[in-house]
Amino acid sequence: MTTANDVLAALQSAFPGAIEEAKVAPERQLWATVKPDRIVDVCKYLRDNHSFDHYSGAAGVDRINEGLFEVTELLASHGAHQVVALLKVKTPRDNPSVKSLTGLYWNANWYEREIWEMLGINFEGHPELYPLLLSDGLVGAWPWRKDFKGYPDYTTAERAIEMVNPEGYTDYSFPPTEAEIKAGTVPFERPEYPTFREREEMEIKGESEMILHMGPQHAVVPGPFLLDILVDGERVKKAFLDVGYIHKGIEKIMENRAYQQGIPITDRLCYMAALTNNEAYCGAVERLLGIEAPERAQYIRMILEELSRIQSHLLGTAEFLTLIASAVFSPFLYMIIDREDVLTCIESVTGARINHSFVRFGGVRNDLPDGFKDMTLDTLKMVRQKTEEYKELFLSDSIYNKRMEGVGVLSPSDARRLGVSGPPLRASDTPYDMRREDPYLLYKDMDFDVITRKEGDSRARVEVRLDEIFESCYIIEQCLDQIPDGPIMAEGLPKKIKPEPGEAYYRVEDHRGEMGFFVVSDGSDKPVKVKARGPVYAYFQALPPLLEGVYIADVVAIAGSMDACTSEVDR
Amino acid sequence: MGISDVIPLPVAVDKELEKWTIWGRPLTDVWFTTTEKIHEIIEMGPIKNVLNWGRKNSLWFLMQPMGCCGVEMLVFGCPHYDCDRFGIFPRATPRQVDVMIISGYITRKYLPAIKNLWEQIPEPKWVMAIGECAISGGPFYDSYNIINDTSKFFPIDVFIPGCPPRPEKFIEGFRNLQEKIKQREDKRGY
Numbered sequence: 050m051t052t053a054n055d056v057l058a059a060l061q062s063a064f065p066g067a068i069e070e071a072k073v074a075p076e077r078q079l080w081a082t083v084k085p086d087r088i089v090d091v092c093k094y095l096r097d098n099h100s101f102d103h104y105s106g107a108a109g110v111d112r113i114n115e116g117l118f119e120v121t122e123l124l125a126s127h128g129a130h131q132v133v134a135l136l137k138v139k140t141p142r143d144n145p146s147v148k149s150l151t152g153l154y155w156n157a158n159w160y161e162r163e164i165w166e167m168l169g170i171n172f173e174g175h176p177e178l179y180p181l182l183l184s185d186g187l188v189g190a191w192p193w194r195k196d197f198k199g200y201p202d203y204t205t206a207e208r209a210i211e212m213v214n215p216e217g218y219t220d221y222s223f224p225p226t227e228a229e230i231k232a233g234t235v236p237f238e239r240p241e242y243p244t245f246r247e248r249e250e251m252e253i254k255g256e257s258e259m260i261l262h263m264g265p266q267h268a269v270v271p272g273p274f275l276l277d278i279l280v281d282g283e284r285v286k287k288a289f290l291d292v293g294y295i296h297k298g299i300e301k302i303m304e305n306r307a308y309q310q311g312i313p314i315t316d317r318l319c320y321m322a323a324l325t326n327n328e329a330y331c332g333a334v335e336r337l338l339g340i341e342a343p344e345r346a347q348y349i350r351m352i353l354e355e356l357s358r359i360q361s362h363l364l365g366t367a368e369f370l371t372l373i374a375s376a377v378f379s380p381f382l383y384m385i386i387d388r389e390d391v392l393t394c395i396e397s398v399t400g401a402r403i404n405h406s407f408v409r410f411g412g413v414r415n416d417l418p419d420g421f422k423d424m425t426l427d428t429l430k431m432v433r434q435k436t437e438e439y440k441e442l443f444l445s446d447s448i449y450n451k452r453m454e455g456v457g458v459l460s461p462s463d464a465r466r467l468g469v470s471g472p473p474l475r476a477s478d479t480p481y482d483m484r485r486e487d488p489y490l491l492y493k494d495m496d497f498d499v500i501t502r503k504e505g506d507s508r509a510r511v512e513v514r515l516d517e518i519f520e521s522c523y524i525i526e527q528c529l530d531q532i533p534d535g536p537i538m539a540e541g542l543p544k545k546i547k548p549e550p551g552e553a554y555y556r557v558e559d560h561r562g563e564m565g566f567f568v569v570s571d572g573s574d575k576p577v578k579v580k581a582r583g584p585v586y587a588y589f590q591a592l593p594p595l596l597e598g599v600y601i602a603d604v605v606a607i608a609g610s611m612d613a614c615t616s617e618v619d620r
Numbered sequence: 621m622g623i624s625d626v627i628p629l630p631v632a633v634d635k636e637l638e639k640w641t642i643w644g645r646p647l648t649d650v651w652f653t654t655t656e657k658i659h660e661i662i663e664m665g666p667i668k669n670v671l672n673w674g675r676k677n678s679l680w681f682l683m684q685p686m687g688c689c690g691v692e693m694l695v696f697g698c699p700h701y702d703c704d705r706f707g708i709f710p711r712a713t714p715r716q717v718d719v720m721i722i723s724g725y726i727t728r729k730y731l732p733a734i735k736n737l738w739e740q741i742p743e744p745k746w747v748m749a750i751g752e753c754a755i756s757g758g759p760f761y762d763s764y765n766i767i768n769d770t771s772k773f774f775p776i777d778v779f780i781p782g783c784p785p786r787p788e789k790f791i792e793g794f795r796n797l798q799e800k801i802k803q804r805e806d807k808r809g810y
Contacts, residue, residue, distance in 0.1 A: 064692060072729070073675050077717050138732040183729075183765070184727075184728050184729035185766075186728065187728070187764070187765070190764075192765075199764045200762065200763070200764050201762030202762060202763070202764050203761065203762060203768065205728070205764075205765075205766060205768055206767045206768055206769035206770075206772045206773070207769070207772070209767070209773075210774070214732075218732065219732055219735045219736060219739065220732045221728070221731050221732055221735075233643075265730065265733050266684050266714075266733065266734075266737055267685075268683040268710075268712035268713075269683065269685070269694070270685070271685040271686075271687070271690040271691050271694070272686065272687070272707050273684075273730060273733070274687065274692070293727075293729055294727060294730040294733070295686060295687065295724065295725055295727055295730060296727055296729065296765050297725055297727070297760045297763050297765060297766055298760070298764055298765050299760075301763070301764070302760060302762070302763055303760075305762075313759060314759055316688075317687070317688060317759060317760075318782075320687070320688035320691055321691065364691070364694075369696075381698075382698055382699055385694070385695060385698040385699065385700070386698075386699050386700060388695075389700045391694070402692070402784075402786060403688050403691060403692065403784055404688060404783060404784065429691050456748075471767075478786060616687060616688075
């Protein structure tokens, strides 16, 4: 098996002089600073010779004291080895520019667009540097720069000016804040680009083609997003996705809060996966602090995260069933009933239904209550039995199968290229699961299967989710058997946390896929940068190519089978 | 124009009817009236209470999940909490609803869209703000992209605090709205 040290040695011999400040810490993570003009060559070498075929994301850091921007590229492999390469590229703060990796990795597109619109770093060779999350009024303000004057902003609502746009709809404009006027940063130097509408209309070629808008309001998907499809008759020619309708600027907010205050914010990143988001953030900060949670705390975390996975998969499947047809509305209601029982188990420990804020640095907030084991075992027994029923109810239904089989097929190579993770990737015959791939907590001691399917269609994606419920039940039962007595918090942790300067990356298996937190510390009580790498971001990016050439009726089936959560995309 | 122009009546009866009034208005006004005038009369009379009784018992709301509260809104419409027993139903399109629930953070980008949703709802209509984000911006109150005072844009009748509020609080909020409609104290004055 390739180790991080092997990769580092190979890199240093292949690119003498291009690799600076390289280190391996902790094992399986390779950190290196690469000269800006060699980054594409280095990544190409890693992709072709060391099977780094998974582009996991990119984070931009504003080092204002040094006058630098850093872009950290996260590379990993789909199962060939377990090394994560974090390659840093530095660029001066005035006129920043970095070479784009879109030529090597298709899914680098959105990550680089986001860094461009938030920090103003230009990516040479990027095919479409258009804003992704921000509305057109904020582009050019570069809100994630440390010297951005529009934060904190308590007056957005007061400043809004209502007007009517040319199409006759109500629109709003937001004049600059007082701080912005005082600093003289307005009007922004707005980059020139075609708007979303203009880009769509450029694609209309013939008279038989038209654009169909879906959204931004959706009845069942929790979160607004705009999906526009260019149709020719019944076929979709091209799909356009506009996200950012609930962009809250979580990463900017976390930079301005103390470390502990970041935990409740990570809950709201994706409310279906609050516990795993907590886990990913706390894990990253624990790595910075160099501490580890006691064994009992790790077991409690695992139990709750797996319970949370069950409820998320139940709700995800339920939403999907409502989206495709009202004929299968009953399973939706049944699944919500089961989900309530699972939530009761979680609530008995955390005290909250959705946003738990339960995982803490070096442990958990409180211990399991009396009678938790019996209650959970009863619930799991019920969940198992019910899930068997659901599989019989619709996965063996011929109408359902005719509608779902062969719809939205992702071949294994396409799924890897598009960068999706979690159930959609595993449904495409790729056993890629962070619990096995990059074992965190005590998952390496647990006995469970990574569920895969060969087909890669919508039906397989739902089936993987349902089968994972059984695996989660099995993991929880093992945990409840093995859980030792002991403390639930690491000792000697000060109330005000000030980690040593450095960076940490920690990834976990979210209910939807690979969730990673990249935290940068400069020794103060607030993080310099927190980057959340979410799985749904990758799903959404993969959606437009997946929708090309399908029937209009299948659009909802494909998009729904991905189990979307817009909040995590927008952050 | 008199009533005798429309219905063949003796002129004496016509003259007599012109003296009659209903709630302080000449009866002839009421006879040759427009929908608007009927509404004005209904406004004044006790018949309004009957209408409001009907309205308050069939509050259909817009399924428009926007954040964490959106998930609780889904659950509110399902068994266990079962909003149907109060005549409260989730609907998918603004053209069929009475109540819009703002269930999360409104951003600069989404504000025009949600305003258009509100304008598409036929009268009578009410709006509820659910969760801290919809009330004051919640944990994101100082963000550059969040509208931190929703009540400036919508005539909100009921605020439900919580982050997110439990589904039971949704029931409480709807009961409060029903009470407001019954007492005719809602913001838009139905």
